[in-house]
Structure formats: C-alpha cells, structure tokens
Amino acid sequence: MYFSKKQQDFEEVxxxxxxxxxxxxxxxxxxxxxxxxxxxLLCPFCGNDMVEEVRELPRIK
Ligand SMILES: [Zn+2]
Known part of the structure; x- marks a missing residue:
C-alpha cells in the first residue's frame, strides 16, 4: 500500500x-x-534619530 506524504500546511505569508x-x-x-x-521617535537600541522608509514585510495577522 502506498502512503503519500501528507503535505505540510504552510502558513500563508x-x-x-x-x-x-x-x-x-x-x-x-x-x-x-x-x-x-x-x-x-528615537531608536530604542542606540537613541539615534529614525527615518521613515518602506520595507517589504510579512503582514501581521
Ligand atoms: Zn539605532
């Protein structure tokens, strides 16, 4: 009998x-x-200024 590997359910990102x-x-x-x-608006790590920019990021659910 042949068992196919059950495909993992990937979370859609x-x-x-x-x-x-x-x-x-x-x-x-x-x-x-x-x-x-x-x-x-200061960097929480080093205290420098921060600038606005656009990044490609996974959506938060
Ligand atoms: Zn910083």
Missing amino acids: IIENTVVFSCISDTCNGWMRKEFATDA
Missing part, C-alpha cells in the same frame, strides 16, 4: 509594503513598524 522607521545609524539595525512607533 503575505508580504506587503510596510512603512517603518529605521535607525539612521550605519552600525545599528534598529527599526520599528510605524504602527507601533511612539511619539518619541
């Missing part, structure tokens, strides 16, 4: 353009989604 704030420091990878950003 939807990539969409997302506005984020990104740390201006070259040596820091800090960033946050705009929707989660607070008014105090």
Whole structure:
C-alpha cells in the first residue's frame, strides 16, 4: 500500500509594503513598524534619530 506524504500546511505569508522607521545609524539595525512607533521617535537600541522608509514585510495577522 502506498502512503503519500501528507503535505505540510504552510502558513500563508503575505508580504506587503510596510512603512517603518529605521535607525539612521550605519552600525545599528534598529527599526520599528510605524504602527507601533511612539511619539518619541528615537531608536530604542542606540537613541539615534529614525527615518521613515518602506520595507517589504510579512503582514501581521
Ligand atoms: Zn539605532
């Protein structure tokens, strides 16, 4: 008898353009989604300013 491998159910990941704030420091990878950003727009890791940019990120469910 032949058993076919049950295909794994992959969670569907939807990539969409997302506005984020990104740390201006070259040596820091800090960033946050705009929707989660607070008014105090300083990098939570190094304290530098952050700039708005668009990244392709998986949608949050
Ligand atoms: Zn930073």
